[in-house]
Amino acid sequence: MGTVLEMMRKALIAAALMALSSCGTTGQQSPVLTLARAAIPALGAGPPGDPSAAPPGFSPQEVAANPGAYSLITIHGLYPAGLARIVEASDGRVTYESQYRFSAAYRDGILVGTRGLADDLMAADPGNLLAAIRAGGGTTRRVHETLSPLDEIERTSFDCTIGGGALETVNLGLKEVPARGWEEECLGGGLQFKNKYWLDSAGEIVASRQFVSETVAYLRENSL
Amino acid sequence: MTMTGRLLAAASLAALGAASGPAQADEGISWALYGTPGIIDTPVAAMPSSGTISGTFTGFSGQIRTNFSFQVEDRLSVGLRYSTFFDYYTNLDQNNLYDRSFDIAYQLVQESEYVPAVTVGLRDFLGTGILSSEYVVASKTFGTSVRASAGLGWGRLASEGGFDNPLGIFGDDFDTRPQQEIGQGGTLSYESWFRGPAAIFGGVEWAATEKLTFKAEYSSDGYDLERSRNEFGYSTPLNVGVVWFPRPGIQLAFNYLHGNELALAATVLLNVEERPLPSGFDSPPPPVRVRGADAAASWQGAVTQTELTPRLSAALAEEGLELRGVELAGDRLRVRYHNPRYRAEAQALGRVARILTREAPPQVETFELEPEYSGIAVSGVTLSRSDIEALENRVGGTDAIFQRGTLGPAGPNAGLTEVEDPSPAFTWGLGPYAGFVLFDNDEPLQVELGLQAKARYEITPSLVASGAMRLALTPYREDPKPSDSVLPHVRSDGELYANTGNPGIEYLTLAWYGRPAPAIYSRVTLGYLEPMFGGVSGELLYAPPDQRWALGAEVNYAVQREYEQLFGFRDYDIVTGHVSAYYDFDFGYHAQVDAGRYLAGDWGATFSLDREFENGWKIGGYFTFTDVSFEEFGEGSFDKGVRITVPLDYFTGTPTRQTLDANIVSLSRDGGAKLDIDGRLYETVRDGHLSDLQDGWGRFWR
Numbered sequence: 074m075g076t077v078l079e080m081m082r083k084a085l086i087a088a089a090l091m092a093l094s095s096c097g098t099t100g101q102q103s104p105v106l107t108l109a110r111a112a113i114p115a116l117g118a119g120p121p122g123d124p125s126a127a128p129p130g131f132s133p134q135e136v137a138a139n140p141g142a143y144s145l146i147t148i149h150g151l152y153p154a155g156l157a158r159i160v161e162a163s164d165g166r167v168t169y170e171s172q173y174r175f176s177a178a179y180r181d182g183i184l185v186g187t188r189g190l191a192d193d194l195m196a197a198d199p200g201n202l203l204a205a206i207r208a209g210g211g212t213t214r215r216v217h218e219t220l221s222p223l224d225e226i227e228r229t230s231f232d233c234t235i236g237g238g239a240l241e242t243v244n245l246g247l248k249e250v251p252a253r254g255w256e257e258e259c260l261g262g263g264l265q266f267k268n269k270y271w272l273d274s275a276g277e278i279v280a281s282r283q284f285v286s287e288t289v290a291y292l293r294e295n296s297l
Numbered sequence: 298m299t300m301t302g303r304l305l306a307a308a309s310l311a312a313l314g315a316a317s318g319p320a321q322a323d324e325g326i327s328w329a330l331y332g333t334p335g336i337i338d339t340p341v342a343a344m345p346s347s348g349t350i351s352g353t354f355t356g357f358s359g360q361i362r363t364n365f366s367f368q369v370e371d372r373l374s375v376g377l378r379y380s381t382f383f384d385y386y387t388n389l390d391q392n393n394l395y396d397r398s399f400d401i402a403y404q405l406v407q408e409s410e411y412v413p414a415v416t417v418g419l420r421d422f423l424g425t426g427i428l429s430s431e432y433v434v435a436s437k438t439f440g441t442s443v444r445a446s447a448g449l450g451w452g453r454l455a456s457e458g459g460f461d462n463p464l465g466i467f468g469d470d471f472d473t474r475p476q477q478e479i480g481q482g483g484t485l486s487y488e489s490w491f492r493g494p495a496a497i498f499g500g501v502e503w504a505a506t507e508k509l510t511f512k513a514e515y516s517s518d519g520y521d522l523e524r525s526r527n528e529f530g531y532s533t534p535l536n537v538g539v540v541w542f543p544r545p546g547i548q549l550a551f552n553y554l555h556g557n558e559l560a561l562a563a564t565v566l567l568n569v570e571e572r573p574l575p576s577g578f579d580s581p582p583p584p585v586r587v588r589g590a591d592a593a594a595s596w597q598g599a600v601t602q603t604e605l606t607p608r609l610s611a612a613l614a615e616e617g618l619e620l621r622g623v624e625l626a627g628d629r630l631r632v633r634y635h636n637p638r639y640r641a642e643a644q645a646l647g648r649v650a651r652i653l654t655r656e657a658p659p660q661v662e663t664f665e666l667e668p669e670y671s672g673i674a675v676s677g678v679t680l681s682r683s684d685i686e687a688l689e690n691r692v693g694g695t696d697a698i699f700q701r702g703t704l705g706p707a708g709p710n711a712g713l714t715e716v717e718d719p720s721p722a723f724t725w726g727l728g729p730y731a732g733f734v735l736f737d738n739d740e741p742l743q744v745e746l747g748l749q750a751k752a753r754y755e756i757t758p759s760l761v762a763s764g765a766m767r768l769a770l771t772p773y774r775e776d777p778k779p780s781d782s783v784l785p786h787v788r789s790d791g792e793l794y795a796n797t798g799n800p801g802i803e804y805l806t807l808a809w810y811g812r813p814a815p816a817i818y819s820r821v822t823l824g825y826l827e828p829m830f831g832g833v834s835g836e837l838l839y840a841p842p843d844q845r846w847a848l849g850a851e852v853n854y855a856v857q858r859e860y861e862q863l864f865g866f867r868d869y870d871i872v873t874g875h876v877s878a879y880y881d882f883d884f885g886y887h888a889q890v891d892a893g894r895y896l897a898g899d900w901g902a903t904f905s906l907d908r909e910f911e912n913g914w915k916i917g918g919y920f921t922f923t924d925v926s927f928e929e930f931g932e933g934s935f936d937k938g939v940r941i942t943v944p945l946d947y948f949t950g951t952p953t954r955q956t957l958d959a960n961i962v963s964l965s966r967d968g969g970a971k972l973d974i975d976g977r978l979y980e981t982v983r984d985g986h987l988s989d990l991q992d993g994w995g996r997f998w999r
Contacts, residue, residue, distance in 0.1 A: 096726070096727050096728070097724065097725045097726030097727050097728070097751070098721060098723075098724040098725055098726070160583075160584060161583075161584035161585070161586060163586060163587040163589065164587040164686070166584075166587070166689075166690070168584035170581065174580060174581065175581055176581035176584070178584065178689075178690050180690070185690040185691075186689075186690035186998075188576075188579075188581035188582060188999065189578065189579065189580055189581040190576070191574035191575075191576055191577060191578055191950060192574055192575060192576055193576040193999070195576070195690075195695070195995075195998055195999070196690050196691055196692045196693075196694055196695075196998070197690070197692065198691070198692040216692045217692075218692055218695070219575070219576075220575045220576040220995055220996070220999060221575060221995070222570055222571050222572035222575045222912060223570055223910060223911040223912050223995075224575075224641060224911045224912050224992065224993050224994075224995040224996050225911060225995045226695045226696070226995045228692070288573070288574070
């Protein structure tokens with residue numbers, strides 16, 4: 074009986090200590106508490122990405138002042154449609170930062186990297202995708218790099234077939250535009266995915282739905 | 298489910314490790330009563346994938362076992378077990394026997410279409426040998442749901458149906474299993490391995506569904522010990538059981554043992570090489586800014602170091618990094634920084650490099666990055682700005698930036714303009730702590746819970762005063778046992794310290810770090826060094842950043858502290874110290890040898906080997922041999938232990954350098970004892986050196 078009471082006393086003290094937040098200015102808490110907080114979200118830890126806490130640059134005034142600097146990005150099932158702002162554009166590359174605090178980098182409209190999505194596309198080489206589209210279809214070898222659980226870069230090659238080109242009406246959020254829709258169907262590394270690109274009359278990609286990684290799946294992006 | 302809810306759920310799953318259970322290839326392997334892959338009593342030859350850690354709790358009449366196993370490599374597994382035999386003694390105050398044991402198994406042949414897997418293993422090969430057995434077992438799967446195993450066992454696995462040892466053809470020595478001399482325990486019992494009678498065992502596992510596997514075996518374990526000590530019912534060598542897999546990483550087994558007994562086993566699995574969210578929730582880094590063709594003309598001479606420094610400082614702070622020094626000289630920009638956030642130093646390097654592309658004037662072509670810890674620059678990484686501009690988001694860019702960069706000692710302090718650390722020099726914290734004492738003979742698991750206050754005053758980054766005080770709310774034991782050690786009681790009075798020193802000062806030190814030569818680092822620590830000793834400690838380390846090895850030397854003058862753990866000392870003092878050699882193999886192992894004089898005045902060496910995973914997990918062991926005899930040392934014969942380091946970002950998915958470190962020593966005895974000093978040099982500098990940088994280099998662009 075005494076042992077049981079002692080165990081109950083220890084359990085109560087343990088619970089009280091768990092509930093007690095570490096205080097001070099070291100910025101560190103007990104590793105055990107860190108683990109417990111990660112395992113039990115109610116204790117107050119969680120991943121970033123809270124949509125109510127968008128980074129600077131997303132006020133209605135800022136968007137209205139320069140709508141060309143923004144895009145609409147959706148990751149189905151993970152993030153609803155949200156704005157993304159160009160944070161870097163140089164040398165044919167554009168990097169967007171989403172209001173949900175992840176980033177997506179494009180080269181000539183092709184997704185070449187994401188950051189902050191927990192299973193990121195670290196780099197991508199689309200091969201001769203754009204040339205195939207310009208030629209009215211074809212095949213390409215696409216290469217993706219992702220991070221392995223051991224922090225190593227894992228490379229996967231995909232054999233892709235490009236086809237389509239039919240004129241469609243694409244909803245860009247604020248307007249609808251005519252654009253030719255192209256599909257890139259890829260197979261490799263035990264994965265199969267189908268990217269879609271919509272090109273306007275100038276040959277620019279105005280909207281796309283592109284594969285990120287097995288966990289994240291597709292990222293849809295269109296200019297406003 | 299809302300987006301946030303889903304992410305929270307994902308993070309929680311990651312934290313629980315539930316999604317990192319066994320890989321597809323491991324399906325169907327179940328952990329048996331010895332906490333290793335097996336049927337019920339008997340082992341199988343199949344092995345889980347490398348990196349699998351299991352915890353298995355098993356129990357049946359008169360006995361419970363807590364088992365841990367670790368799949369070190371594809372073919373090598375090791376296990377640690379703690380068993381309680383209830384009512385083992387009948388004439389002592391203490392009725393129960395608590396016993397530690399270790400297992401090892403190696404898969405000689407991997408299974409292929411027509412060839413079974415073959416594994417050889419030793420159970421309880423280090424310790425009292427109460428559960429000791431050896432075996433060779435073959436296992437073959439048929440279709441997708443049936444596995445049959447058969448093997449030959451010795452020792453306990455030949456206690457039913459034994460026959461003359463077939464190895465007897467190699468010599469008469471194999472015919473008889475010598476009676477094991479337990480002595481102080483803890484030594485290899487190799488003279489009895491594969492000796493004495495042998496017996497055949499075997500069985501079948503049938504995965505009826507994804508969640509249920511049925512088993513039946515003929516066990517050559519006769520349970521002689523249990524039958525002689527208690528009322529263990531034994532009427533047949535046949536066992537049957539069922540394993541339920543309720544979710545990945547969890548197994549519950551229900552077995553009917555030898556015709557009379559119910560045996561239960563619960564297993565939790567985690568694979569350190571599998572992480573559901575590998576790149577984590579780390580915030581996105583600032584993207585690279587590529588210099589335009591006209592940028593040089595417009596920027597030339599426009600930015601001075603004075604103007605650049607605050608901008609760099611603010612940009613690094615955004616990434617959780619601290620700027621410590623800047624030198625802008627022509628086309629070269631040298632930046633010294635401290636990384637308190639990212640486990641992989643390469644990730645911090647990558648972020649600093651990208652910030653520099655955004656902030657440095659365009660004439661700068663070379664970035665020299667110098668990570669700093671404890672006020673010392675631990676290495677210098679030189680990168681070409683053009684490479685960074687060209688390789689971001691490029692396939693092959695991670696390898697290329699590693700190949701094109703250079704690694705060496707950090708530059709001198711001369712020329713570098715120091716940047717004042719804006720964070721407060723004095724920091725403090727108050728929080729809970731938990732301590733554990735394992736394997737005590739009377740009380741195998743003791744838990745201490747309490748409050749800990751810490752304070753730290755950074756006079757300069759390399760000169761730091763720090764201290765910690767603890768108040769135990771649930772002390773380990775109110776009636777500490779006196780030590781029976783014949784050596785100076787340098788560790789075996791631990792219970793007296795824990796009980797008398799409450800509240801007690803854990804440590805109170807002044808530490809000074811330096812770098813007297815480019816690849817030589819120094820440390821002097823003065824004060825109450827650890828809970829049981831105070832004094833002064835000096836250390837030198839020669840560690841070229843671009844090498845996998847390092848050499849060190851440490852000399853300490855240590856005086857034993859009073860049990861009250863306040864400011865007094867006892868009348869025991871000693872000069873102790875070691876020379877150390879470190880080597881980080883590039884295939885995931887780290888070795889260390891320390892040779893010198895230990896706290897009790899004994900001379901000897903400590904050998905350590907750790908399996909280190911690139912993602913920060915470390916699991917290893919060590920042992921110490923000194924000129925203290927096994928008899929003088931006492932129970933356990935010599936000092937040894939198992940240790941594990943868990944990187945918390947593996948579970949949280951957010952960047953942190955925090956780890957959970959556990960050191961499971963067999964018993965705290967006085968032989969082979971070293972000072973427990975915080976902030977030794979090798980662990981301080983190694984993150985910025987070749988091996989660790991290479992391990993985490995995949996995160997450079999993350």
